[in-house]
Amino acid sequence: MRLGRLELPTPIVTASGCFASGREIDRFFDISRLGAVVAKSVTLEPRSGLPTPRMVETERGMLNAIGLQNPGVDAWLADDLPWLVDRGVRPIASIAGSTVREYRQLAEKLRGQPIAAVEANISCPNVEDRGTIFACRPEATAEAIGQVTRLLGVPVFAKLTPDVGDIAEIALAARDAGAAGVSLINTLLGMAIDPETGETVLGGGTGGLSGPAIKPVAVAAIHSVHRADPDLPVIGMGGVRTVEDVVEFVRAGASAVAVGTATFADPAAAFRLVEQLPRWLADRGHARLCDLRGQVSGA
Amino acid sequence: MRLGRLELPTPIVTASGCFASGREIDRFFDISRLGAVVAKSVTLEPRSGLPTPRMVETERGMLNAIGLQNPGVDAWLADDLPWLVDRGVRPIASIAGSTVREYRQLAEKLRGQPIAAVEANISCPNVEDRGTIFACRPEATAEAIGQVTRLLGVPVFAKLTPDVGDIAEIALAARDAGAAGVSLINTLLGMAIDPETGETVLGGGTGGLSGPAIKPVAVAAIHSVHRADPDLPVIGMGGVRTVEDVVEFVRAGASAVAVGTATFADPAAAFRLVEQLPRWLADRGHARLCDLRGQVSGA
Amino acid sequence: MVSDARGQEPLQSTCEVLAHRHVGAYHLLTIVAPEMAARTAPGQMVSLGVGGSGTLLRRPFSVAGVSRHGPWAGTIDIVLEVVGEGTAWLARRSKHDAVDVVGPLGRAFPVPAQPVTCLLVGGGYGAAPLLFLGERLRQENLRVDVLFGAANADRVYNSIEAKRTATAAMFTTEDGSLGHKGRVTDRLDDVLDRSGAGVVYACGPMGMLAAVTQVARARRVPVQVSVEEDMACTTGVCMTCVIPYRTRDEVRNVRACIEGPVLDGKRVMWDRIRDPSMSDGGPGGET
Amino acid sequence: MVSDARGQEPLQSTCEVLAHRHVGAYHLLTIVAPEMAARTAPGQMVSLGVGGSGTLLRRPFSVAGVSRHGPWAGTIDIVLEVVGEGTAWLARRSKHDAVDVVGPLGRAFPVPAQPVTCLLVGGGYGAAPLLFLGERLRQENLRVDVLFGAANADRVYNSIEAKRTATAAMFTTEDGSLGHKGRVTDRLDDVLDRSGAGVVYACGPMGMLAAVTQVARARRVPVQVSVEEDMACTTGVCMTCVIPYRTRDEVRNVRACIEGPVLDGKRVMWDRIRDPSMSDGGPGGET
């Protein structure tokens, strides 16, 4: 399967923040079997994140409020990246900033590193614009992505939030700023309150909704972007659990499919998809998954 | 419970489009026991809606694509409204337009009618703005709502979509255009594709996601709007099923709580909440539900 | 020609399963529901809550029979085929289990006012409510003929009971394991010739209903069909189950759950069902 | 003072329930998992998949014992209290049912290198993994004392086994139904005076662990605690289960599931747990 310039042996990759450094899950299966490993988003400085509780289960989904706990870009480059490379994994870095400048600084750090691509997680609050999420505005999207693509030789994917009126508009803004593709979708803004006590269940107050509950939102987002630009590579994610989900995402327009929350319930979730996908296709006489990309009727 | 100028005997109301004319469910319980009945959205002309299949179950939710099938505002005023009034129900009209002008025309029709309030469903595509949803832009929101509030003596609630970056911004735009309050949330844009055939499962292609799956998104939206203006009345909805859900929504900032999809699984869902709520409160020593409105800590 | 029959108001109640039997490929659930049993007419349906699984919405089933007396007060019978999660859950219910039942729902089969011969055309589990109707028609001293079909003998619902009910009974199976090899519609003209039926009642897959209607129309025989469309609420409030239908001068999307499921076959706009070009709904996502 | 003990790599497998017994207020599940049993050290946990219900994520449990030989190959024991949907589902498992097990996970209790007396302080089901540890310590010829507490006698896990394992065993219950009326922390000083323990191992509610640590700190006795924090993945990838912890010179949020659950009590920053002012995360919603 082709993901823009990248040729992946399987379209199954990991969703940022749901696979830590890679080492943890490598204890359960050979993670070099994956199409790529998208690392947890790193920031310029280390972050210890939000107070616990950091998660709550919801109906067929979960809310999380981690607050981007991460060791910082330098530590990731020093400790985790070499391990991934050594392990024979195609590593995709993920970066998160609070200002346009931080995205540029992060890109500078990544320049020349042995990474296959960069995912710019721009579903982050822009502190210079009253905390508005970058990916909620085409201009802010273009600015942040422009800084990153300008500096890097590897493909850059813009990771977008579904909490917008028209996600295709944002995707095209990212593309026009040089993004090689987009990653759809990040979590939805959500919240849970204990009815008895009135306390927010998450230490951080609000959180991000992920898991099977959001799958229809992801499919709609991917489809909308693919229709706006069928040539734009898309990494699809949001509630993927089964081979059928993978195919549904590809038909909607995904070029690769990332497994997030499903790994929490089953550490081998992504691996099972890698194994099952070829058989599913063969059983139905499909030579290649990529032939199904965007193959949807009735919409 | 007070919903702006309206004093409701119970905060439990119905969600538009999930209670038809009222007659259907009156066969199961006395619907005058509800705080109010929000009618299915009506348009200027009758509409026959989208082709079937119009629904698909998703994980703890459902997608629907009805396409606003309704008999038109005139038929509603002639047939359904008098019945509701006769039945002793507090009726809230719901209107949907494709242009600002249609909202004005609909408001003209409703002027002087025996309705307790109007819900302006502005989660509709604006045909004069490339099909952008009115409630995705503060300006379009203000324009549509302004037309309606100018003409009507009864409170107007703006029904908003959660598919925006900052729902509080839209709510404040509605308020500033004269809305007495807001209704949160309409369905999320979603889609399902049959992996085997590639057909969209819904006849309309995409659809609206409702039910328990979206509850955390509703709570976050209500909380965000309530924090932006604690005095703005909010009708909360989105996956409500249990008394605990009702209290959670009120703590987030809802002044009334609407039951939608839950009625499909249990025609008496709303009635059960009307019955159970006082006991839940009494068991915990809460004199009045309204004392809990906005009572949330940790956010 | 046929008198219009509407059922009475529906009820909701938590009911006990009295018995669970296998009939060919189907499950027959007998549910204790005296008040519902007393007011249910053939053609009406009930909807059952399915719990325990990840599903959310009720599941509609035609009533396959009622018993109004007897030691167990009244009961209703449901014949179900397992096709997905909800029906699988129901098929796991056994004696004493509780199910949430809403019914009777929708329009019943109208009973002829004249003494005509009635032909029941059933496909798969669609035969079940027709046998319930047949019983009722026989009480009215009407002649009942039967033409039931399915993929194979196991899926022809209760052919023994069908033979007992009918003056003439004919079966078709696609594999030839019972009766004629083929489909009911292959035999319909033939059967109509022989029975001289004055009304046709049909229940089964939508494609079969359309074909049956076509034959009946050509022969100017009234035809009442029990339609199926995906249902979210089963009680008339959600507008998901609509069928394009000619009423007086207008074509309207009627709700299969409460304006149907039994409809006048000739008024159903078969070629407009699920036809995208017939839509005047807003762009996708509109509820 | 105490040697560091890390468990071996975890496995995932579908395992059969060999037995389900009730022990006081708790359920004891014995699960056939030979490879896991062979590599699990006391203090480590396993996480179980809970299916059938609406839940999504795994549930973590301390291992309460292993049997490495015998006719059933190796088994692991889990002691569980029903608190919600997931534990209720697990409590309905019986002999021959299958469960998805991942383990062993996390850091085990380190075993003293010196011959000191070990005091096990357990609250509720927290006593179960401590009895497993006690067995192990006895194998090392160490003296083991026990101080277990709970709300009532029924919730003091297996006091008979505790008396068998320990040289001195003391119990506390909040209602006085077994041992002293009160909490373990009311008695801790007293027990430490008498046993002269050189190390304390504690497992139970977080409040209890903090209090035990405080007493141990004041008396300069090493203390190893098994902590609990809400876990989404149990395998170290999600960062939901973190505990603020002092390592060398920095304070870091360590993952209870793989860097714990056993931690050095004195390094845990008890007053920073769940403290909003300690956050440097982005505004709400950030993942």
Ligand SMILES: Cc1cc2nc3c(=O)[nH]c(=O)nc-3n(C[C@H](O)[C@H](O)[C@H](O)COP(=O)(O)OP(=O)(O)OC[C@H]3O[C@@H](n4cnc5c(N)ncnc54)[C@H](O)[C@@H]3O)c2cc1C
């Ligand atoms: C008027 C009417 C009468 C029916 N009578 C019978 C009967 O007597 N015996 C019988 O076995 N079946 C009958 N059905 C079909 C039965 O309702 C479906 O097989 C059942 O809903 C499938 O549920 P599931 O969860 O097993 O399948 P799934 O395919 O998992 O269901 C997924 C969703 O699709 C909906 N759905 C799927 N198929 C249908 C369908 N054919 N009609 C309506 N909704 C559907 C379900 O309600 C559910 O929301 C009838 C349907 C209708 C509309």
Ligand SMILES: Cc1cc2nc3c(=O)[nH]c(=O)nc-3n(C[C@H](O)[C@H](O)[C@H](O)COP(=O)(O)OP(=O)(O)OC[C@H]3O[C@@H](n4cnc5c(N)ncnc54)[C@H](O)[C@@H]3O)c2cc1C
């Ligand atoms: C290291 C560790 C060891 C444990 N050992 C045991 C044991 O030996 N015996 C035992 O009975 N229980 C033990 N627990 C607690 C047990 O994991 C919870 O009681 C269980 O997860 C609750 O699941 P539920 O679905 O029944 O409850 P619910 O309250 O419905 O669970 C809702 C959610 O909260 C999470 N959750 C709730 N309580 C806890 C908790 N205390 N820890 C982690 N997540 C929680 C669940 O995982 C789930 O995601 C342990 C927990 C941890 C962290």
Ligand SMILES: Cc1cc2nc3c(=O)[nH]c(=O)nc-3n(C[C@H](O)[C@H](O)[C@H](O)COP(=O)(O)O)c2cc1C
């Ligand atoms: C616990 C958790 C942490 C996450 N951390 C990140 C992150 O650091 N960067 C990012 O871009 N997305 C992050 N995400 C979002 C996921 O990458 C993914 O977009 C989202 O969860 C939807 O996919 P899923 O439903 O398969 O989990 C996180 C999600 C979860 C559940």
Ligand SMILES: Cc1cc2nc3c(=O)[nH]c(=O)nc-3n(C[C@H](O)[C@H](O)[C@H](O)COP(=O)(O)O)c2cc1C
């Ligand atoms: C079948 C269906 C039809 C709906 N029709 C309308 C409508 O006409 N107007 C409207 O404002 N909202 C409509 N809605 C949205 C609901 O009023 C409600 O906002 C949404 O479903 C979330 O609540 P719930 O999860 O409780 O259903 C509809 C929802 C459903 C499921």
Ligand code: FES
């Ligand atoms: S199924 Fe809801 S209206 Fe018919």
Ligand code: FES
């Ligand atoms: S539970 Fe996920 S990192 Fe510990």
